[in-house]
Amino acid sequence: MGVTQIKSRHPPLFYFILFVLGMSGTVLSWPMDQKNIKAPPRRSLLKPVAHTNRLLDAFEPDSRARIDPHVQPVTLVLGDVVCEAGGFLEYVYFPKGAVLSLLTVLASGAAIETANIGNEGAFGLFAAMYSRTSFNQCLVQLQGGLVRVPSEILRAEFERSDHVRNLLVSYSETQLAQVQQTAACNSMHTIQQRLCRWLLMMHDRAETEELSYTHEFLAHMLGADRKSVTLAAQDMQAAGLIGYQRGKIQIVDRPGLEKASCECYAMVQARFNAFLTPPSTAVQGNTKGRIKLP
DSSP: OOOEEOOOOOOTTHHHHHHHHHHTTOOBOOSSSSTTOOOOOOOOSSOOOTTOOHHHHTSOHHHHHHHGGGOEEEEOOTTOEEEOTTBBOOEEEEEEBOEEEEEEEOTTSOEEEEEEEOTTOOBSHHIIIIIOBOSSEEEEEEOOEEEEEEHHHHHHHHHHOHHHHHHHHHHHHHHHHHHHHHHHHHHHSOHHHHHHHHHHHHHHHOSSSEEEOOHHHHHHHHTOOHHHHHHHHHHHHHTTSEEEETTEEEEOOHHHHHHHSOTHHHHHHHHHHHTTSOOTTSOTTSOTTSOOOO
């Protein structure tokens, strides 16, 4: 099976042009997954499994047998854009070690992360089921394994299988909860609390104890100015929570980092840990194939 290589492209004044065209109702055809592009032991609340995707692995065997022949590995690096806001999506992306970031981009070019996706989920589900266009910009936040499935294939399984439909609805509801919690966090919590939350989420998914991020990249993710992020990181380093040198962040005191974070980290991760298990309040008949509560 070949590995699809996707190159990064960051055109000048892109975000402003994108906003103007988007407001006029124009459907854009930009890089990555846009139409006409030929591209065939730490304590953690979210425990990743190397080289797997929890959502994809939860599909029942019959569905996997139909989907697996269409699964394509994709090679991306940190900062690569998977799809621009307003872009046409032909694939659904399932991280298997990588983390994808969803950003809302303003006319000024400023952007802020509203959700991220690791090996628990997928990017492009909403587009596959309905609009085929992405509301957010999606880029690689943590380099790692990633596969994609053509939208048509996944939509056919969504229509054919109650099991797949329930899984995707459950995951989509959970991702919406993350977006809502992130909005509250960005508005109500300090830069340091938000940085702690963000680093904890990356630490959960990384295969090493060291994270490779510059202050500029962190500021972009958090929707903050670089100086504020630098000051927060310095305070965290002085408190012995992290180590930082030349774009490398070392998690030194994980329990301390969790304590310094806001409640948003634990709430979001607990929700992702439970999305495969239907709650006791779930509508009867809508939990087929999901893990049953004891």
